[in-house]
Amino acid sequence: MTKKYTPGPWVWELQDKSETILGKQSSVGVDLENIVLSCVRCEACQKQNNLDSFRCGMPEPADAKLIAAAPDLLAACEYVLEHGTTKPNDKASTMLREAVRRATEV
Numbered sequence: 001m002t003k004k005y006t007p008g009p010w011v012w013e014l015q016d017k018s019e020t021i022l023g024k025q026s027s028v029g030v031d032l033e034n035i036v037l038s039c040v041r042c043e044a045c046q047k048q049n050n051l052d053s054f055r056c057g058m059p060e061p062a063d064a065k066l067i068a069a070a071p072d073l074l075a076a077c078e079y080v081l082e083h084g085t086t087k088p089n090d091k092a093s094t095m096l097r098e099a100v101r102r103a104t105e106v
């Protein structure tokens, strides 16, 4: 099966005060060759220069985690569909638990 989406894992990274990007994780953050999404703050928020109110230009934290976990959730679902799972600690269960953790952990 050909995967046309950007391979995971995905992470969010604050680029500067005006932009947050989502992309494939590298050893130093987002691999700039594999950016999935770029969220730019409006001019008013950029002028305020307050990172505490960085909601503009970035999804809600819970949504951001769910979006970033999409490749893991897909991989876990594909694995279970192909191999099935019946045991609490088999690979399928482990993949599902990890994907849900990445999607929801606080």
Ligand SMILES: [Zn+2]
Binding pocket: 041, 042, 043, 044, 045, 046, 056, 057
């Ligand atoms: Zn704004």
